[in-house]
Amino acid sequence: MAKTYEPIATQTLGSATTTVTFSSIPSTYTDLVMVIAGSTSSGDGYLQFNGDTSSFYSSTRLYGNGSNAYSDRISSFGVTIGGFTNAVSIINIFNYANTTTYKTSIARINNPAGYVDATVNLWRKTPEAITQIVASAASNWASGCIFTLYGIKAA
């Protein structure tokens, strides 16, 4: 049986930057997993697919801040992946290469400075394969942030 969980690309920031782009993502996997470790200057991070900056993204979120648990809904211009202060976020992007369904992703955000979060996201653009992911920050991603994209290939 083939080994099937593979790193596709990694970027480590040498200086603060607003966006990090993964392009020419091969369509040969079944799911993608993005792992982001680090901080932003302030505010949330989000993902955009295939350069789509429209409002075709929506999210349902569950989070706890150490005192209470909350759930809310976000309609946005990107996949919401939460705030970052020495945080680790893992975003599962399911069946990213199929051209028949909208794309669902689930993010688990572990932000030790503030909260723990699970978010499901829907990208409603006319179904197309995801070939590019841009990770953006409301402010900058800090120097030292590590972005790694993995592919999981089903039999």
Place this chain on the structure above:
Amino acid sequence: MLNNIAALTNGGVAAIGDYESIQTYTLSTATASVTFSSIPATYKHLQIRYIVRSTQASTETGINARLNSDTGSNYAYHYLFGDGASVAAGAGATQTSLNLVNVTGASATASAFAAGVLDILDYANTSKYKTLRLLQGWDGNGSGRINLSSGLWMSASANNAIEFYPSSGNWAQYSSFALYGIN
């Protein structure tokens, strides 16, 4: 380090090279249930990754799982979910299946599918009950649910099969279940 972070979060304590695809079902027509059978006992953990949508005429429907075709009252679970407005928790004991809470139904946004990652820990062990954990959700642009669950199958048998079926209706076309083994 990131390799280990990803593996821990998605399945277990394993390096990425120890993650193998076992079998996948992608439905070409609506189907009542999906079963992985004759699962080899050669891995440490199992992970099932899926996208699903039910044909039931509602915005969401339940997803259930049974191990080894066991229809006895040998299942228990807890769940915590958010529906975009409130947070709730629930549990079941001595159940005849694992209730994995809800996924997308036929009345939800067209072409939207729920997604989930289900881990079955130490599935082949014959000296203890089996613990499962789940991260699952669906969003319908104004509706949706994100869910964390734990499950228990009260059997010391090695887990060699798992079935997924909706509470009502069938799994819709394009639903897909992929089974992986982790060493």
